[in-house]
Amino acid sequence: MPSRTPWATGVAVSIFAAMLSTVAVAAFSEGLANVNVVLAILVNIVAVGGLAPTVWRWRAVPVWRWVVYGAVVGIPLGWIAAIAA
Template identity: 50%
Template sequence: MQLHARAGRAVLVGHDGTAEREVDPRSLALPADLGDALHEWAQVALALVPEDNQPVGGVAGDLVTRRGRQLAGRLATELGMPVSYTDPVSGEVLEVAPAPSPLPDPVEELPEQQAEPAEPTPWGTGLTVTAVTAAVVVVAVTALSSSLAQASPWLAVVANLVVVGGLSPSVWLARAVPTWRWVALGVACGLPIAWVLLLLSLLGPHS
């Protein structure tokens, strides 16, 4: 199939098996803007090439040639077959192949992230640390509270409140730290035990 510009019209010339025929590009299943662009190109070519077929060169002629090749390439792509393009300025015949179909972007396969195995919880060691910490807290708080309670029970209460207020922020922050969470648990368990023992010791003499 050949693309020509004749009498201000773009025509496609091909052989249907019995005779050579001319076809208007707009009669084919092509985008409407492509058919209009082909005819506009043919009209400009007619203005540049006189009736004696002596081409007019220069910048205008180069533009018509390049525009014709561009449209021939697009036409070949739409038809899915090579198109012979006859340059109306130089008379040269070129075969324009359809543009290759764009390859899909390769999907980069990301390596599967292997989940790191969770470390086993050291229950034995952790509970041992908790028990030791709780025992230290019980002894320290009981001894301090007993000494202050001899002077005034209210003084012991105030002292315990001060101890709780000072330790609470640290215990709260340490609960999420792998090692210190066992210490925090020991402190949280030791304080109530110390208060119970202190209460029993204060109530004992009066019973």
């Protein structure tokens, strides 16, 4: 019998990961933008570009996929929050 997908726990983990990554990206971006806006943009592009291959592999791991789903939602939300601030 195949194992069942833990939807309730998985969605809770995804929501937590999305909130955590949103706050982290927004705070980091806003703080760095106070120093230099161009630097903030470049650092965000390099950070996401560097993390993308690792995160892409994690989406196939049963527990980490929920964290990946949350981060994929949270990072763009963090950018929107940083721009809006």
